[in-house]
Structures are given as structure tokens and as C-alpha cells.
Amino acid sequence: MTKKNLIPFTGDQAVAYAMKQIDPDVVAAYPITPQTEIVMNFSNYVANGQVSTEMIPVESEHSAMSACVGAAAAGARTMTATSANGLALMWEIVYIAASTRLPIVMPVVNRALSGPINIHCDHSDTMGCRDSGWIHIYCENAQEVYENTILAIRIAEHKKILLPVMVCQDGFITSHAVEGLELFDDKKVKDFIGEYKIEDPLLDVDHPVTYGPLDLQDYYFEHKRQQGEAMKAALTAIPEVLKKFEKTFGRKYDFIETYKLDDAEIAIVAMSSTAGTVKFVVDELRQKGVKAGLLRPRIFRPFPKEKLITALKNVKAVAVLDRSESFSAEGGPLYTDIKAALYDSGIRPLISNYIYGLGGRDIFPADINKVYVDLQDILKTGKVKTPLNYLGSRE
Amino acid sequence: MENKKSWKEIPIGGKIIEAGNAAKYNTGSWRTFRPEKNDKKCINCLFCWIYCPDSSIKVEDDKMAGFDYEHCKGCGICASICPVKCIDMKKEIQ
Numbered sequence: 001m002t003k004k005n006l007i008p009f010t011g012d013q014a015v016a017y018a019m020k021q022i023d024p025d026v027v028a029a030y031p032i033t034p035q036t037e038i039v040m041n042f043s044n045y046v047a048n049g050q051v052s053t054e055m056i057p058v059e060s061e062h063s064a065m066s067a068c069v070g071a072a073a074a075g076a077r078t079m080t081a082t083s084a085n086g087l088a089l090m091w092e093i094v095y096i097a098a099s100t101r102l103p104i105v106m107p108v109v110n111r112a113l114s115g116p117i118n119i120h121c122d123h124s125d126t127m128g129c130r131d132s133g134w135i136h137i138y139c140e141n142a143q144e145v146y147e148n149t150i151l152a153i154r155i156a157e158h159k160k161i162l163l164p165v166m167v168c169q170d171g172f173i174t175s176h177a178v179e180g181l182e183l184f185d186d187k188k189v190k191d192f193i194g195e196y197k198i199e200d201p202l203l204d205v206d207h208p209v210t211y212g213p214l215d216l217q218d219y220y221f222e223h224k225r226q227q228g229e230a231m232k233a234a235l236t237a238i239p240e241v242l243k244k245f246e247k248t249f250g251r252k253y254d255f256i257e258t259y260k261l262d263d264a265e266i267a268i269v270a271m272s273s274t275a276g277t278v279k280f281v282v283d284e285l286r287q288k289g290v291k292a293g294l295l296r297p298r299i300f301r302p303f304p305k306e307k308l309i310t311a312l313k314n315v316k317a318v319a320v321l322d323r324s325e326s327f328s329a330e331g332g333p334l335y336t337d338i339k340a341a342l343y344d345s346g347i348r349p350l351i352s353n354y355i356y357g358l359g360g361r362d363i364f365p366a367d368i369n370k371v372y373v374d375l376q377d378i379l380k381t382g383k384v385k386t387p388l389n390y391l392g393s394r395e
Numbered sequence: 396m397e398n399k400k401s402w403k404e405i406p407i408g409g410k411i412i413e414a415g416n417a418a419k420y421n422t423g424s425w426r427t428f429r430p431e432k433n434d435k436k437c438i439n440c441l442f443c444w445i446y447c448p449d450s451s452i453k454v455e456d457d458k459m460a461g462f463d464y465e466h467c468k469g470c471g472i473c474a475s476i477c478p479v480k481c482i483d484m485k486k487e488i489q
Contacts, residue, residue: 101408210411222402223409
């Protein structure tokens with residue numbers, strides 16, 4: 001066994017360290033639990049002169065994203081980070097960043113959106129802005145958080161994409177738990193991300209340009225169409241970046257991760273840290289001869305429809321776990337998206353939805369096991385009795 | 396929508412990459428009343444030129460030479476400020 005050089009980092013420290021290696025031109029951020037340690041640790045790097053970043057300590061998240069938009073338009077590689085209500089406060093500018101096609105990278109530490117006020121993990125903050133035109137990456141652990149933060153730079157700045165990227169990790173569960181991380185060489189990171197160059201930067205005084213003008217009935221629609229097409233193009237451009245990432249760092253990633261899914265009869269679809277718990281339960285069930293598997297979407301926007309359909313094509317019963325309630329009365333956002341993707345494919349596994357873990361409610365192996373027990377029952381009876389379930393909520 | 400470009404032909408993100416091209420954006424179609432000048436009364440004081448918020452008063456050889464109807468929005472400030480009342484606002488006929 002080769003000895004690995006592991007560094008003890010929390011998810012937040014992992015982000016701050018990735019940002020140190022990226023050394024963005026501008027970071028404008030406001031601290032908010034549980035993202036605070038990102039801003040705190042990165043500020044240390046700035047204060048110690050370990051990065052050349054212009055750090056803008058703003059007075060609110062609305063200002064943070066506004067400063068990011070200005071900086072990115074000026075031609076600076078720009079990052080910020082936030083959580084929950086901070087993301088909600090920057091909402092207006094979150095959309096403007098995407099529609100102005102500025103490749104800002106924003107680590108988001110997922111936290112329940114008020115109210116009632118709560119500081120713990122769920123995905124209601126980022127799921128709420130899934131239509132904002134940002135690319136969404138969800139990470140299972142701190143290692144992935146670290147790697148995806150670096151990866152996100154190249155995705156955002158890809159010429160065919162030019163969209164901002166959110167790198168999501170589970171508040172406290174990932175952001176505050178210490179893991180042993182394998183870190184990349186500074187130089188390798190620098191080589192991978194390359195130099196930031198955008199077309200038509202605002203500060204190019206020899207070629208004056210205007211960003212953010214009024215756009216009415218005659219062209220607004222075409223600009224929205226461009227955004228939609230860029231998101232579609234991301235489906236084919238992201239694999240190029242993933243290939244380069246693998247070549248540089250020896251890490252192979254895809255839009256999705258599957259775990260013991262090839263011969264699985266029943267499967268759970270889950271994102272972020274919960275996938276780790278699901279893997280543990282899958283291993284236990286496999287020992288008992290139950291053909292259980294896991295599908296974990298890593299990139300949620302653009303929605304990797306074809307990959308998901310292919311992964312689920314042999315599964316007979318599927319349970320989709322949503323760590324947010326979209327209040328459609330029809331289930332969570334991941335569930336409804338997956339159902340819609342399957343509609344045209346002709347692949348129709350028995351499918352059900354479990355809303356879980358809201359406001360940081362713990363999700364234990366026993367909870368996951370209960371879902372697999374339900375799936376076995378569904379498999380036996382051929383019927384989904386309750387499509388929409390609340391896992392871990394008291395009845 | 397004739398002569399308008401497709402989504403493939405325009406800069407992304409709503410950027411304007413040509414400086415000063417607002418002059419090509421004709422806004423005169425908003426107008427309900429159009430200014431018309433009575434040449435006999437005009438004393439070429441150019442108050443209208445000073446007050447026009449849309450730079451739509453044409454001047455040639457230091458003389459008031461008519462209106463730029465592609466940008467005039469018909470606000471009537473020129474007619475109001477004219478000391479000899481030589482500008483009339485007439486309803487546009489579609």
C-alpha cells in the first residue's frame with residue numbers, strides 16, 4: 001500500500017485551500033454560518049500575503065454578488081461563497097451573473113432556508129435557485145469539495161459554456177467535519193486552471209463595451225435562448241474538462257456516480273453526503289443478497305438526463321431522496337426532474353420520493369434501510385402505495 | 396421584427412460591443428405628437444436645441460434645420476420653450 005499524504009481539513013477549509021491555490025483576482029464575500037470558515041480561512045491567506053487576491057469585505061451578500069459581477073465583467077477571475085439566507089439575499093444578482101454570462105465560481109454550503117430560522121443542512125437554498133442559470137455541482141465529501149472547486153473554474157470559463165458555477169456541500173456534515181484530504185501540487189492546479197481571459201472585458205478602454213444594458217422585447221428572448229443553449233452545450237463541454245482533470249490529477253469523474261447499480265433491482269437516488277450513508281447500507285444489504293444500488297447525480301444543472309436514464313435502465317424500483325421540499329405537492333425537485341427524464345425514454349421503473357433531512361434532521365443508516373425495505377415491498381407487490389414520503393419526520 | 400438578428404449572431408450576455416451605437420436605435424416610433432416648425436416665425440434662437448432632451452433638433456449653419464424624427468419622442472419641450480411659439484405639436488397619424 002502506498003502511503004498517502006493526508007491533510008486534516010474540513011469541507012470549508014478544503015474550499016479555502018482550493019481558493020488559495022486558484023488565487024482568484026477578486027473575492028467579494030460576506031460570512032454566514034456554515035460558510036463562515038471559508039471566508040475566515042481565505043481572509044487569513046489574504047492577510048498573510050499567500051494570495052494576490054483583492055478581497056472585498058462587503059456589507060451584505062447582495063453587495064458580494066454585485067461586486068463579483070462588476071469584477072468578472074472587468075476581466076477578473078472572481079469567486080465568492082455563501083449559504084442559505086445569504087444566497088437568498090444575493091438572489092437578484094445571482095440571476096444577473098448568469099444572464100451576463102460571467103464565469104463566477106461560488107462554493108455554497110447548503111443550509112436550510114428560513115423560515116423558521118435554522119442553520120443546519122438541507123438543499124432548499126440552492127434548489128430554490130435551480131432555475132437561475134447557474135451550473136450546480138453537489139459534493140459527497142470534503143475531498144470532492146476541494147476537487148470540484150478547482151474543476152468548477154475550468155467549467156465556468158469554458159468558451160462554449162461561460163456560465164457561473166455553484167459548488168455545493170452539506171452544511172456542517174461536510175463543511176465542519178474533518179477528513180483526511182489528498183491535496184494537489186500548487187503548480188498542477190495553476191496549470192489546470194490556466195490564465196483567465198474573457199472577451200470584451202469592461203476595463204479594455206481601447207475597445208469600450210457596455211455590460212447590462214436594457215434589453216426589451218426585441219432581443220431579451222434571444223439572450224435567454226443563448227443561456228439555454230449554453231446550458232445544453234455544457235452537457236458536451238463538461239466532459240472535455242473532466243477529461244483534462246483526469247489527465248492532470250488522475251481523478252475520473254462523471255456527471256453521475258453509480259454504486260453497485262449494474263445488477264441492482266432496487267436503487268436509491270441521492271445527492272451529496274447522504275450518498276455516503278446509502279453506500280454503507282447498500283454494502284450491508286448486498287451481504288444479505290439484496291440487489292440494492294445507488295445513483296448519485298453530481299452535476300444537477302445541466303441535468304444529465306441521458307446518463308440518468310442509462311444508469312436506471314435495468315432498475316425495477318427507484319426511490320429518489322430530496323433534501324428539500326419544493327411545495328409542488330408532487331414531490332421534491334430531484335424526483336420530479338428524474339420522472340420527467342424517464343417519461344420519453346420508455347424506461348419506467350416503479351418510482352417514489354422521500355423528502356428527508358430538512359433543517360439538518362439526521363439521516364441514519366436505519367432510515368436508508370427503511371427506504372430499501374419499502375422498495376423491496378414495492379418490487380414484490382408491483383405497486384407504489386405512497387409516492388410521496390417524509391423520511392424521518394414524526395407522524 | 397424584420398432585420399433583427401438571431402441568437403447566434405448577437406454578443407452573449409446582452410453586451411454592447413460597439414461604442415455609441417445607441418444612435419442606431421430608433422426610438423421615434425414611441426411618439427404620439429410630432430413637432431412641426433413654422434419657418435416664418437422662427438428666429439433661430441436655438442432654445443429648442445438647448446432644451447431637447449434627446450438631441451433631436453437638427454442645426455445647420457447656426458440655424459434651426461428641423462427635427463430628427465428617428466429619435467424625437469414627441470415630448471413637446473421644444474414647443475413649450477419656444478419664445479415665438481413657432482413649433483406646433485401635431486398628432487401622429489398611423
